[in-house]
Amino acid sequence: xxxxxxxxxxxxxxxxxxxxxxxxxxxxxxxxxxxxxxxxxxxxxxxxxxxxxxxxxxxxxxxxxxxxxxxxxxxxxxxxxxxxxxxxxxxxxxxxxxxxxxxxxxxxxxxxxxxxxxxxxxxxxxxxxxxxxxxxxxxxxxxxxxxxxxxxxxxxxxxxxxxxxxxxxxxxxxxxxxxxxxxxxxxxxxxxxxxxxxxxxxxxxxxxxxxxxxxxxxxxxxxxxxxxxxxxxxxxxxxxxxxxxxxxxxxxxxxxxxxxxxxxxxxxxxxxxxxxxxxxxxxxxxxxxxxxxxxxxxxxxxxxxxxxxxxxxxxxxxxxxxxxxxxxxxxxxxxxxxxxxxxxxxxxxxxxxxxxxxxxxxxxxxxxxxxxxxxxxxxxxxxxxxxxxxxxxxxxxxxxxxxxxxxxxxxxxxxxxxxxxxxxxxxxxxxxxxxxxxxxxxxxxxxxxxxxxxxxxxxxxxxxxxxxxxxxxxxxxxxxxxxx
Amino acid sequence: xxxxxxxxxxxxxxxxxxxxxxxxxxxxxxxxxxxxxxxxxxxxxxxxxxxxxxxxxxxxxxxxxxxxxxxxxxxxxxxxxxxxxxxxxxxxxxxxxxxxxxxxxxxxxxxxxxxxxxxxxxxxxxxxxxxxxxxxxxxxxxxxxxxxxxxxxxxxxxxxxxxxxxxxxxxxx
Amino acid sequence: xxxxxxxxxxxxxxxxxxxxxxxxxxxxxxxxxxxxxxxxxxxxxxxxxxxxxxxxxxxxxxxxxxxxxxxxxxxxxxxxxxxxxxxxxxxxxxxxxxxxxx
Numbered sequence: 113x114x115x116x117x118x119x120x121x122x123x124x125x126x127x128x129x130x131x132x133x134x135x136x137x138x139x140x141x142x143x144x145x146x147x148x149x150x151x152x153x154x155x156x157x158x159x160x161x162x163x164x165x166x167x168x169x170x171x172x173x174x175x176x177x178x179x180x181x182x183x184x185x186x187x188x189x190x191x192x193x194x195x196x197x198x199x200x201x202x203x204x205x206x207x208x209x210x211x212x213x214x215x216x217x218x219x220x221x222x223x224x225x226x227x228x229x230x231x232x233x234x235x236x237x238x239x240x241x242x243x244x245x246x247x248x249x250x251x252x253x254x255x256x257x258x259x260x261x262x263x264x265x266x267x268x269x270x271x272x273x274x275x276x277x278x279x280x281x282x283x284x285x286x287x288x289x290x291x292x293x294x295x296x297x298x299x300x301x302x303x304x305x306x307x308x309x310x311x312x313x314x315x316x317x318x319x320x321x322x323x324x325x326x327x328x329x330x331x332x333x334x335x336x337x338x339x340x341x342x343x344x345x346x347x348x349x350x351x352x353x354x355x356x357x358x359x360x361x362x363x364x365x366x367x368x369x370x371x372x373x374x375x376x377x378x379x380x381x382x383x384x385x386x387x388x389x390x391x392x393x394x395x396x397x398x399x400x401x402x403x404x405x406x407x408x409x410x411x412x413x414x415x416x417x418x419x420x421x422x423x424x425x426x427x428x429x430x431x432x433x434x435x436x437x438x439x440x441x442x443x444x445x446x447x448x449x450x451x452x453x454x455x456x457x458x459x460x461x462x463x464x465x466x467x468x469x470x471x472x473x474x475x476x477x478x479x480x481x482x483x484x485x486x487x488x489x490x491x492x493x494x495x496x497x498x499x500x501x502x503x504x505x506x507x508x509x510x511x512x513x514x515x516x517x518x519x520x521x522x523x524x525x526x527x528x529x530x531x532x533x534x535x536x537x538x539x540x541x542x543x544x545x546x547x548x549x550x551x552x553x554x555x556x557x558x559x560x561x562x563x564x565x566x567x568x569x570x571x572x573x574x575x576x577x578x579x580x581x582x583x584x585x586x587x588x589x590x591x592x593x594x595x596x
Numbered sequence: 597x598x599x600x601x602x603x604x605x606x607x608x609x610x611x612x613x614x615x616x617x618x619x620x621x622x623x624x625x626x627x628x629x630x631x632x633x634x635x636x637x638x639x640x641x642x643x644x645x646x647x648x649x650x651x652x653x654x655x656x657x658x659x660x661x662x663x664x665x666x667x668x669x670x671x672x673x674x675x676x677x678x679x680x681x682x683x684x685x686x687x688x689x690x691x692x693x694x695x696x697x698x699x700x701x702x703x704x705x706x707x708x709x710x711x712x713x714x715x716x717x718x719x720x721x722x723x724x725x726x727x728x729x730x731x732x733x734x735x736x737x738x739x740x741x742x743x744x745x746x747x748x749x750x751x752x753x754x755x756x757x758x759x760x761x762x763x764x765x766x767x768x769x
Numbered sequence: 770x771x772x773x774x775x776x777x778x779x780x781x782x783x784x785x786x787x788x789x790x791x792x793x794x795x796x797x798x799x800x801x802x803x804x805x806x807x808x809x810x811x812x813x814x815x816x817x818x819x820x821x822x823x824x825x826x827x828x829x830x831x832x833x834x835x836x837x838x839x840x841x842x843x844x845x846x847x848x849x850x851x852x853x854x855x856x857x858x859x860x861x862x863x864x865x866x867x868x869x870x871x
Contacts, residue, residue, distance in 0.1 A: 257756030295818035619790030691792030753842035
């Protein structure tokens, strides 16, 4: 199927919009030398939401997946759903960044965030290895800068360097794997890879070695064990809104490419990759949860928790079915909102109390009952308690694993979820049960934070209660990922 | 052994030796200079692969820009680095083991692929066609999206690098 | 005529030397040099495959060009971050960095 130029142009309309928005933000940053520069966060958030509306109106995916721009991009439901997820994530992150003068006063901060969002959007719809690699770099390089954005803060710069060095290494390893894939097949089209590799009679061992090399890069992006070393240090050092963005949108983009490449490009070795992914899922869940148990810094705790969450999502991927992919997509949507709100609360408390230590949360329920309630909802959702979004996500991925005959994987997942509840409850214990001397002082919330927190919590509740419409979209995305 | 084979072996040997020195030299400045030699060797191999365009690009981008950037960073940071400290971490043998295992795995599996010994007809092929490459990069049915995105990537990297490395008034706090 | 396998084995060796450098070095700039070696190995791989097997198509050449762009962007941002850290005399990054543990 070929597309005419107008279709191709309207398909990348949201991406063009992101570039325009970036230029506007950078331009206004030049023009506004005074207090007005603080409006940039609102402009970024409003622009991203506007682009969500635009893509809902103009860039709806066709019923059948369509290759566009010379096979570089694939116009399908998966790219569409992920793009909306990323745009929402960027908008919420922009709002959480308000009030932090070393972030919000620099147009570059929002500009780079938008470039990174554009990269993620291209990652989710890339249909060609060249495009895929370029999109991954376009996502990562601005994120390296954002992680080290507080150039006066040693920890932030260290986080930036650590993230960059790990990212550069794993992307080089992945690229070596991609170069082998190109060599074996002569094509860079993901959809043609499997067929061409078959035609060139490539031995399974070679395919497996390229699979492992490619998985190193994807494992880094989704922060699965054993490619997780960077996550705790980077989350702790990076500005909190950036850490939230890294742990949600960037991870979701990693899963988007993981599912697309592995399902389409490696179907010849499906049993092998299913086992590999299942192994990654088990170690990610177990290691992430065990290390999270002893953390006293909430950002490190959330980092290990996000490693474990990547493990749960991998359970859905390891099922290898269309249902498993849909479950993973639903889980990612739920996880994005839940983890963003968790990092949002951390950002709010970090700014008002001045510490990311668990002890800073003592007496939170008296200082700011609403914030404490939001923290409660997000922790219970991360722990997989109904009626919140995280519960539905977990049920879906575990059900997919059982349906695919991997009940043991689901069992390990359930046991891990129970272990994880312990440390989520520890956070709530300090917020609700511990007393502190400052508990008479209420926390002041900025308007932007209120809006963002409210949107996230509403989303967590809606995704947890009204399942059908969202699952329909996740199902479409999962289906689009598993056909080629 | 033919003449080109001889050139290949010499270049490959020099490049690998330079690469080994790059990762093991005690002084960072020496490592950077060895890197320049390794990059030059790679440029020669590009030329042997009938890709004179990328041989030139290799010299311009890698040696002319990236290696110089690295040398500048080494010089700018020299006052902090103490040359006496060990250059590698305690787990260097794990790193060596990983690299060795990967290499053995790669070579062992590559050897099992018959595609490795091309059947002749493509071998004599034509040299790269720069005109066609240029046209493909701006062709909507070709690679125009990667081309545009690459320019955006360079812009973003530029903005980010300038923001981070800019020396501000009262920068040290 | 040089066999294709020579190029591929050379690229594999160069890649593994670079990987060793990345994993073993303690200095951030040293790690960046290792990454550059790895990327060069990838480019040798791509050009060798293109030249011997798929010289009638352009995707290999475009891939190489894109790798060049990404490598330049990565090096620029990386060295900017490293210089910014050194300027603050952050010797943790200068001397104690290791990629083998968290």
